[in-house]
Amino acid sequence: MIIxxxxxxxxxxxxxxxxxxxxxxxxxxxVATEFKTAEESFPMDLPARDAGQxxxxxxxxxxxxxxxxxxxxxxxxxxxxxxxxxxxxxxELTQFLRSNKIDEFHVTGLFTDAHPVLIQPTENARWExxxxxxxxxxxxxxxxxxxxxxxxxxxxLQ
Amino acid sequence: MARRGNPSSTINANMTxxxxxxxxxxVFFVVVSQIVDRDAVSMDLPAPEHAVASIAELEKRVVxxxxxKEGGLVAGIVVGGxxxxxxxxxxxxxxxxxxxxxxxxxVHLRADRATKYRYIHQVIEAIxxxxxxxxxQLVIDGEKP
Numbered sequence: 082m083i084i085x086x087x088x089x090x091x092x093x094x095x096x097x098x099x100x101x102x103x104x105x106x107x108x109x110x111x112v113a114t115e116f117k118t119a120e121e122s123f124p125m126d127l128p129a130r131d132a133g134q135x136x137x138x139x140x141x142x143x144x145x146x147x148x149x150x151x152x153x154x155x156x157x158x159x160x161x162x163x164x165x166x167x168x169x170x171x172x173e174l175t176q177f178l179r180s181n182k183i184d185e186f187h188v189t190g191l192f193t194d195a196h197p198v199l200i201q202p203t204e205n206a207r208w209e210x211x212x213x214x215x216x217x218x219x220x221x222x223x224x225x226x227x228x229x230x231x232x233x234x235x236x237x238l239q
Numbered sequence: 240m241a242r243r244g245n246p247s248s249t250i251n252a253n254m255t256x257x258x259x260x261x262x263x264x265x266v267f268f269v270v271v272s273q274i275v276d277r278d279a280v281s282m283d284l285p286a287p288e289h290a291v292a293s294i295a296e297l298e299k300r301v302v303x304x305x306x307x308k309e310g311g312l313v314a315g316i317v318v319g320g321x322x323x324x325x326x327x328x329x330x331x332x333x334x335x336x337x338x339x340x341x342x343x344x345x346v347h348l349r350a351d352r353a354t355k356y357r358y359i360h361q362v363i364e365a366i367x368x369x370x371x372x373x374x375x376q377l378v379i380d381g382e383k384p
Contacts, residue, residue, distance in 0.1 A: 110268030119381035121292035127375045202356040209285035209352035216287040231357045
C-alpha cells in the first residue's frame with residue numbers, strides 16, 4: 082500500500098484579485114487626472130470707480146489702438162495715436178517704446194517708464210492680441226499700463 | 240512497484256516589486272489629482288511670445304473665468320465654482336466683493352484667447368464696481384510657445 086504524504090501546506094496569499102483592483106485604480110487615476118499647466122499673469126492695477134471724480138494725469142497718455150486682422154497669433158494691427166511712425170508688429174511696438182524711453186542709454190528719450198500707456202482694443206479684438214500688445218509694452222519696461230474701453234473700428238482705424 | 244512521477248513544476252513570478260511600483264503610482268496619481276485646481280475652467284489661454292509675465296500667485300485670489308463660446312462669444316462666467324449667466328453681471332460684483340472681504344487680495348481674470356475684448360471689458364468693469372482697488376491679474380498660458 083502506498084501512503085501518500087501530504088505536502089506541507091504553503092500559506093501563500095492569493096494576490097490575483099488585489100492586483101486586478103489595484104490596476105483598475107491605477108488606470109482610473111491615470112485617465113481621470115488632469116495636469117494643471119503652469120499659468121502666468123500680468124498685474125494691472127484697477128482703480129476704483131468713484132462717481133464724479135476726475136483724475137488729472139501728469140502726462141498725456143500714449144494711446145495704442147489694437148485690432149485683430151485675423152485669427153492667427155500675429156494677425157494684429159497696431160496704431161499709436163499721435164505723430165508717430167506706424168508699427169506693423171508687436172516687436173516693432175516694443176522697439177518703438179524702448180527707443181523713446183528715457184533711461185541710461187536714451188537720455189534724450191520722450192517717456193519715462195512710469196508714463197501712462199493706454200491700450201484701446203477695438204470691440205472685436207481678440208483677447209490674445211490685446212494681451213500680446215500689453216506684453217509688448219511690458220517688455221519695454223513701462224509700468225503704468227491700462228486697458229481702456231473698447232473703441233469701434235471706424236473711430237480710429239481706417 | 241508504483242512509481243511517482245515528478246509533480247509538474249509551477250513557475251511563479253515574483254509579484255512583489257510590481258505591486259510596490261503599482262502602489263507608488265497609485266499614491267502619486269491620488270495626490271496629484273487632489274492638486275488640480277478646481278477654480279480654473281478649461282480653456283485655451285493666450286500665450287504671447289516672449290511673455291514677461293510672472294508666475295501667478297495661487298494664494299488669496301479670486302479666479303474669474305470667462306467661459307468661451309464659438310466665435311469669440313461668451314457662454315457665461317464661473318467664479319469659484321459659481322456659474323453666473325452673462326446677463327447677471329451684478330452677481331459677479333457681489334461674489335468678488337464677498338471674496339475680497341474674506342481675505343482675497345487679487346482677482347485673476349482667465350479668458351480664452353479668441354474671446355472678443357468687448358466682453359472682457361464688461362467683466363473688468365463689473366469687477367471695478369466692488370469699490371475697493373483690487374489688483375487684477377491677467378492670466379496667460381505659462382508654457383512658452
